[in-house]
Amino acid sequence: GNYYDPLEKDMDNDGIPDRYDNDFRSSNYFESTYDVDGLKKDDKESTLGKLEKYKAKVREEFSLAQEDIDKEKDKGAR
Known part of the structure; x- marks a missing residue:
C-alpha cells in the first residue's frame, strides 16, 4: 500500500534524499555528501x-x- 515516508523527501533541495543526507538541514552539497563541517579552522x-x-x-x-x-x-x- 501507499505509506508516507518523510525521509524520501529532499527538504533542503541539495539533490540528496534526506535518508542519505548527512546533514539534512543544510543545502550545501559538499557538506551533505562528505560529512564535513566546511573548511573552517577551529580557533x-x-x-x-x-x-x-x-x-x-x-x-x-x-x-x-x-x-x-x-x-x-x-x-x-x-
Missing part, C-alpha cells in the same frame, strides 16, 4: 604559543623565587 591556540607562555611564566616565577632567596641571604649578611 585553537598553537602549541608553540602555549609553550612560550608557559616558559615565560616559569621564568617569572623562578626569578621571583630567586629574588626571595637573595633577600634572605642579604638579611644574614648585615
